[in-house]
Each structure stands twice: as structure tokens, then as C-alpha cells.
Amino acid sequence: MKFGQQLQDSLIRDYYYYYIDYEGLKDLLDAGQPDEEWTEESEEAFVRALEDELEKVFDFQKLRTYSINQRVKEMEGKVQDAVRSIDSSSPLSEQAFEDLEIDLEEILSDVHDLAKFTQLNYTGFQKIIKKHDKVTKWILKPIFAARLNAKPFFKDDYANLVVKLSKLYDLVRTRGNPVKGDSSAGGSQQNFVRQTTKYWVHADNITELKLLILKHLPVLVFNASKEFEKEDSAISSIYYDNEDLDLYRGRLEKSEGAEAIRLRWYGGMSSDLVFVERKTHREDWTGEKSVKARFSLKEKNVNAFLRGEYTVEQAFKKMREDGKKSPKEIDDLEQLAREVQYTVLTKKLKPVVRSFYNRTAFQLPGDARVRISLDTELSMVREDDFDGRRRAGNNWRRMDIGVDWPFNQLPDADIERFPYAVLEVKLQTQMGQEPPQWVRDLVSSHLVEAVPKFSKFIHGVATMVPDKVKLIPFWLPQMDVDIRKPVTHQFGLERPTTGSSSGVNSDDILSTTTGDMDEEYALDHSLETHDYATDDDDDAAENIPLMGIRGNGRRGRSVQSQLNQTIHQFGSTVRGWTRAFFLQPDAARSPPQASVERVFHAPPGKLIHVPVRIEPKVYFANERTFLSWLEIGIFLSAVAGSLHSFGDKRARNAAFFFVCSAVVMVLYSLGLYIWRVRAIRNRRVIRYDDRIGTSIVCITFVLSVLVNYVIEVF
Numbered sequence: 001m002k003f004g005q006q007l008q009d010s011l012i013r014d015y016y017y018y019y020i021d022y023e024g025l026k027d028l029l030d031a032g033q034p035d036e037e038w039t040e041e042s043e044e045a046f047v048r049a050l051e052d053e054l055e056k057v058f059d060f061q062k063l064r065t066y067s068i069n070q071r072v073k074e075m076e077g078k079v080q081d082a083v084r085s086i087d088s089s090s091p092l093s094e095q096a097f098e099d100l101e102i103d104l105e106e107i108l109s110d111v112h113d114l115a116k117f118t119q120l121n122y123t124g125f126q127k128i129i130k131k132h133d134k135v136t137k138w139i140l141k142p143i144f145a146a147r148l149n150a151k152p153f154f155k156d157d158y159a160n161l162v163v164k165l166s167k168l169y170d171l172v173r174t175r176g177n178p179v180k181g182d183s184s185a186g187g188s189q190q191n192f193v194r195q196t197t198k199y200w201v202h203a204d205n206i207t208e209l210k211l212l213i214l215k216h217l218p219v220l221v222f223n224a225s226k227e228f229e230k231e232d233s234a235i236s237s238i239y240y241d242n243e244d245l246d247l248y249r250g251r252l253e254k255s256e257g258a259e260a261i262r263l264r265w266y267g268g269m270s271s272d273l274v275f276v277e278r279k280t281h282r283e284d285w286t287g288e289k290s291v292k293a294r295f296s297l298k299e300k301n302v303n304a305f306l307r308g309e310y311t312v313e314q315a316f317k318k319m320r321e322d323g324k325k326s327p328k329e330i331d332d333l334e335q336l337a338r339e340v341q342y343t344v345l346t347k348k349l350k351p352v353v354r355s356f357y358n359r360t361a362f363q364l365p366g367d368a369r370v371r372i373s374l375d376t377e378l379s380m381v382r383e384d385d386f387d388g389r390r391r392a393g394n395n396w397r398r399m400d401i402g403v404d405w406p407f408n409q410l411p412d413a414d415i416e417r418f419p420y421a422v423l424e425v426k427l428q429t430q431m432g433q434e435p436p437q438w439v440r441d442l443v444s445s446h447l448v449e450a451v452p453k454f455s456k457f458i459h460g461v462a463t464m465v466p467d468k469v470k471l472i473p474f475w476l477p478q479m480d481v482d483i484r485k486p487v488t489h490q491f492g493l494e495r496p497t498t499g500s501s502s503g504v505n506s507d508d509i510l511s512t513t514t515g516d517m518d519e520e521y522a523l524d525h526s527l528e529t530h531d532y533a534t535d536d537d538d539d540a541a542e543n544i545p546l547m548g549i550r551g552n553g554r555r556g557r558s559v560q561s562q563l564n565q566t567i568h569q570f571g572s573t574v575r576g577w578t579r580a581f582f583l584q585p586d587a588a589r590s591p592p593q594a595s596v597e598r599v600f601h602a603p604p605g606k607l608i609h610v611p612v613r614i615e616p617k618v619y620f621a622n623e624r625t626f627l628s629w630l631e632i633g634i635f636l637s638a639v640a641g642s643l644h645s646f647g648d649k650r651a652r653n654a655a656f657f658f659v660c661s662a663v664v665m666v667l668y669s670l671g672l673y674i675w676r677v678r679a680i681r682n683r684r685v686i687r688y689d690d691r692i693g694t695s696i697v698c699i700t701f702v703l704s705v706l707v708n709y710v711i712e713v714f
Helices: 004-008 013-018 022-031 038-086 094-136 140-152 159-173 205-213 246-253 298-309 317-322 327-346 437-443 458-465 514-526 557-584 587-589 618-648 649-681 693-713
Strands: 193-202 236-242 259-266 273-280 291-298 350-362 369-381 415-417 421-427 470-472 607-609
Touching: 013 038, 013 094, 022 038, 022 094, 038 094, 038 140, 038 159, 094 140, 094 205, 140 273, 159 205, 159 350, 193 205, 205 350, 205 369, 205 421, 205 437, 236 246, 236 421, 236 458, 246 259, 246 458, 246 470, 259 327, 273 298, 273 327, 273 421, 291 298, 291 327, 298 327, 317 327, 327 415, 350 458, 369 458, 415 458, 421 437, 458 470, 618 649, 618 693
Parallel strands: 470 607
Antiparallel strands: 193 421, 236 259, 236 350, 259 273, 273 291, 350 369, 369 415, 369 421
8 A cells, every 4th residue: 555545544533634734745756757856946946845744744733742641640630639538538439449540541542642643654754765865966965954853753652651641541440559569570680580582562552552452550669759761761781601502592492491691770771779680491392491690780780790790799798798588588689699690601692792672571569470571662772892892892792782772873784673662561470370361352452463482582692692693583584573463452442432533534524434444444444454654756555464364455446346256266175185186295284365474584694493382292292103114014013924934835825925914114214203303303393294104104014915815716
């Protein structure tokens, strides 16, 4: 879909006149092409129009943000009054609390609409500048980038609003009795195990996702006594490895006992507390769970600790004197510190890559059953000296950056700005217990894209030092795939029915009925297709979701075309099943799909590592299969022995064929068993089923019987 059409389809009715006039700016560009030469006067007219559009969008965004902030301040007073009334002689009614909840949902919807407005306009400015530079050959992008930075309507991520709204919504939802607990939310635990799944979130969906989650879980604030600042959400980690990248390879291949060692701090560079963390991977067959353990150091002691000059006893001397932890806990921490220090020294580990992001965590204080975190502005920065540049000097981290994202002072070769946010859903549920329904709806919605086993460390090393890496993660070749999916009505942020609905298609202004719009959506969604904005001067690209399949289609199909496509798909399916049944046995395992699947290839000189989970029952299944083959061989050997012992000369000749069949069968099964064992141990992604073995057994047995029959008759 052309961006102009996407803009028209996504307009919010209440904001209609404040969007960028994309079509008008395009007309100015088209007026000078191709017959007329683009002159200085044409350029001045275009720049003036562009400046006017920027001023209009900036002023409106600023005004709406101020209005929302004022409404939030007003709601803070109302909610506090409602909470105080609970213990008074005339508490507010249940209906009054429900009305407050509706008012808050209205504000949530307005924040969502403003975020969509901002994102769409920013994209519009980027695309019209790109089109201008390409069509006119007058380069405007660097100059206009400075103008955008002077009016940064697009830089507000509404983090402060999200924190305030979360607190208010939690008070109203719990009727003034929010859950109390340790705000560190597990930060004091030294060893903790969670079931974690990871997802990517497109920039278009970040704000909506935050607003949806806070309706169920409050934003976790570690220090509620101070005003929230952007720096409070910053998390930085330095990952260590050696020049052979042994830790990277171990974590990528999920080898038993593979470790990752990192140093992490929260907030700005002035933070005095640094956490030394070790992640250890455990295979399922060990009966253990992968564990993350950590201990803390003062920043001033980190370098000495890594060099072995600052001993473990010195590090925990004050902790023992304070007596706030039990001797057993301190002993465990000391053992962990000794092991980490030994690993750093013996494996010659050094800083390799830094990850930086701002984290919004959602969790009930003191309750770790459901914890959701969203990491935005994720960046990976080089810390190594593999190329001869001593980026960190003799320090444990480089000091030329802090939390000043997007780190424009760094050269492009030293930084990877990740294009998506990373959502982590961490659950602690009892055996057989299902996660909450809203969590299941969230992770299956259009807002997220599942990326199993995604690792910031692995991605950072693979992108920052590609010349030293031959094995890359499976998601790396798929980074250019658009992960956005069709919007579903079943899940998303919806404006309360009592409020004015502003989240509708702008075609309403042009007298297009909502019913027509819903019908168009229903037709399009039934095909599981979605059109995304491409450059106006480029053909529409093939958009296939990560690790997924999507059919082809366009919006606005008629019912007749839908029927024709259904008939065509049915015919294709029947033909596919026919071919699968008669010609291609492998295809019979999965019905053919009328869709396109994208094949990804590794870059030259690289190999893609695909995670394969091996369970103990796989080994047992291989053994059982071998024993079944052996049983058949023993049976044929017994038949041959009986013929040889109790038969005549002709029977003994027939026994020879049965013996040969048994020997071939046992040798074949033994070779197959050994081949499978090696493939399973090496986690090879291959076919493990036997497509010819059973046929060989049947043919061999039939031939042996026929030979025996022929000898008996003749």
C-alpha cells in the first residue's frame, strides 16, 4: 500500500485537520516533474510548505500533550478524594469508582491516539523528504533533520504519563487498596527461575501495548518516593567473552553448562552499585533448570575484582559484619563470586558488547507470578578491542557514552540500534496452572511477534563483530521482514462506549459509513492479509511475518472475488492432497497451504543456528526402534535355524536366504541407530524418520518366503 493511502485509512477523526498534508506536498513535487525543471523558487515553495506542516503538527502535539497532562492532574485529585472517602462516614459508591475507571480509560485512549498521530506524522515527514531528494536531486534530508530536532514532536514516548496513569488505574481498580509488597520485585533474590517467553514489538504498537498491560498490572516503580525520571528506567549491561567467543558459541548452541557473564547497572553512569551476573544453561535431561545468579560490587572495586586483586573475602567482609543476611546466603554468594572471578581470569574474558535499553516493568509488588517487561530504545555498543581500538582503555567499560540514547557521538560501526522493542513475559505458575486469560490474549495478538530464545548478547556479538562470527542466530537473516500483522478487533485498546469514538476511519468525514468500513475490514481480515506502507515510488514489497506464512491479497475485494478465490484454493488443495497421496508421501503429513513461505539464507561465510530442543525420550525412542529391528532380525534367524536343524537339504538352502536377510537387517538397524545418536547429540536439523527401512524389511521377508516356496516346489 502507498503511504498516502495508509495515512488516509489511519486518520483519527478528531485530529483530521492537523495531520501532515502529504498529498499536497506530493503535488508540489509533481508540479515540477517531469516537464518542468526543479528551480530554486520551486524548492523555496516546497520548503515553506514543509515548514508550515511541521509547525502545525508540532503545535497540535504540544497542545494535546498539555491537555492530557492537565486531565491527568485533575484525575489525580479526584482519585485521591475517592480513596480518602473510603474510610470516611460517606464513602463513594461503587458506581462512582466505575465512572472514574471510565474516565481513566478515556485518557488512555487519548494517549493511544496521540501516540498513533505522532508516529504516523513522523513517518510522513521521513517519506516525503526521501521522495523529494530522489525526485528533485536537491538534498534536503540533513537540513530538515535539524528542523525536526528543533521541533521534536516525535520524541515523547509518554513514559511519565504511563507511570502516572498506572498508579491511578491501580488505585481505582483495587478501590484504594493496591497490592503492597517489595518493590524490588525479586531484585533481592540471588537465584530465581522463571518461565520466560520473548517477543518483538513494532514501534507503532509500543504505546498501545503499555496502555493495555497497565489495565491489568501496575507499572513497577522501584522508588515511589521520588518523581519518575527517564533515567530511572535505563538498564545497561556489559557482556564478557574471550577472543575465541567461547561464551557466545556456548549460549548460541545451548550447550549444557553454557555460561554468560555480564556486569549490569541501573540508571545513569553515576550509579555506584554494579551487579555481577552469571547465567547458566541446563539441559532438560539433567533435571535442573537454567539459573541466573548475581552479587553486587561497588563500582570502584570492579576493575580490581576482575583482575583478581580484590578478593572475595574483601568483597563480602562488610556484608558479614552487618549480619543482614544469613551465613548460608553469604557462603553461596562467596562461592558464586569465586567461580565468576576464576572464569574471568582463566578464560581471559574481556568486555565485548554493551546492551542499553529503557525498561518498563509491570508487576504486582512482591508477587512474581506474572511479570512483564518492555525494553525500548534497545542498542548494542562495541566494547571490545579486537580490531586494535581500546574502546574501554584499562577500564571495565567505555566512558564516552552514558544513557544519552541514541548515542549520536558513536560511529556507525560501534553501535547497533535495534529496530523493535523487546517484550518479556515471565510466569511463575504451579504445575498444570494456566496463565491468566488476558496474558494469553496479549501474546497471541497482532501487537507482538514471538521470537523464541532471542538474546541481546547473541544479537550484539553477531552484529558488532561479524568478522569473528561464523555461526549466527536464526533471527538475524530475518531482520528486514516486516513483523506487523493484521489488526484484530478481538484484542486492543478500545474507547469506552460512553465516550466519543475518535479512533475511526477518516472516510467518515467523507460520508463513508462505518458499516462499509467494517465490511471491508472483515473481507480483508478473512484472508489474513495486511497492506503496509511502502515508498510511493517503489513497488509494494512482499511482507511476510517473521517465521510465518501469509497469503496474498488486497483490500476491498468483492464478495464475488472472494468466492472465486475460495474455489481456486479448494481446487489447489485437492490437487495438492492428490499429489501428496500418490507421489509425495512427505507432503501428506501437512496439508498444502495457499500461501507463500519465505526462505532465508545465511550470508556468505556464515551458518544459521536453529535451536533444537532434545528431550530424553528422543534417545529412548531411538533405542526402542533399534530393539524392534533387532527383534525382527532374531525372528528371521530363528526361522533360519529351525530350517537348518530340522529340514532337508533344500530347506537348508532356504535357511541361507533367511540368515542373509537377518544379517542385513541387523547391520542396517545398527548403522541407523548410531547415525541417529550422533545426529541427536549434535542437534542436527534433519529428517529422523526412516523412509526406506520398512520397505526393505517387507521386500526382504517376502523374497525369503518366495525363495523357500520355490525351493520346496521344484
